[in-house]
Amino acid sequence: MFTDPNPYFSVPHHFTAYLSQWPNSQPLPSEMALRSMQSLGIQLLSEVKTLEANCLLQLRHLDNDAKAVVDFLKLQSRKVDLVLQHVLEKETQEGEKCIGSQFGGSGLRLFTPSALAIGTHYKITLFIHDELVAILCFGKVVATQPITAVQSQNNEHNISAESAAKPCDAQWQADVEFSQILEADVEQLVKASLNVQQKQLKLRKLSRDEHQ
Missing domain, CATH: 1.20.58 (Methane Monooxygenase Hydroxylase; Chain G, domain 1)
Incomplete structure (x- = not known):
């Protein structure tokens, strides 16, 4: 999913993210500054x-x-x-609301109404409701493609429509790698991704047992 040579495990799961573009001329905040930016x-x-x-x-x-x-x-x-x-x-959230489709300790996959420029940094407020995760971080866009291309790929790989579901106003899919995030928040995301995977595996097992 992501270009990091040592990516963390990631899972398909819907969540909410608010994105605010970070000025290219402005350096990313330090860890201390990031903490002070948290609500x-x-x-x-x-x-x-x-x-x-x-x-x-x-x-x-x-x-x-x-x-x-x-x-x-x-x-x-x-x-x-x-x-x-x-x-x-x-709380009133800053930035454009997007729906995420995949997350892990390295980054996110998002559905967006317009194309995000590759290499651009965003301030991201992330909510994964089912796992009680809420974090503030920064991420860099590393890949983007139109939804039509994604749907074509899903059809080729027989991915179900449910797992590929997107908001009706989304036209693009973007992969975002974390460029500044607290270590404790990475641990939260890794733990949450493992919990989601375990739940998905249990559901698949139950589904197989019911059809046997």
């Missing part, structure tokens, strides 16, 4: 998820009697994540 909602969600991960990691070392406590804490943490994400999605 309050993204900061809160990121901090909560980090605390949850550290807490649950420590609880794994407890004996089996603590399993009920761990499950309860996971439920409570998910409630907090859902509330924070709901608040975050109500």
Whole structure:
């Protein structure tokens, strides 16, 4: 999918992204500057998820009697994540709204209403609702092609219409590689991509079992 020589695993999955073109004359922000650009909602969600991960990691070392406590804490943490994400999605978002079709730790694949110039950098606010992921990052367009060409390729490879579904106003598909992203956010995306893959594999297995 992406041109990085060591790309992370990526999965097909729909999500929402807001893109704002970054001036070519302006350098990409440092990690510290990127953190300062995050909205309050993204900061809160990121901090909560980090605390949850550290807490649950420590609880794994407890004996089996603590399993009920761990499950309860996971439920409570998910409630907090859902509330924070709901608040975050109500914030006014900057940039053009696009629908994504694939993501991973290296980058994204997006449907866009117009062609994005290759080599252009964008500030991206990314929401993967099912996985409770919300991040701010920067990405560079590395490939773009019209949807008609994508549909032709899908037909050649027998890709289902459902997996290739796109918004009605989208005319182009773009591949975007991350050019500035926090390491913790890469970890979030990698974990989310693995979770999505596991869910997809379970669904396929259930579908095969039902047809046997």
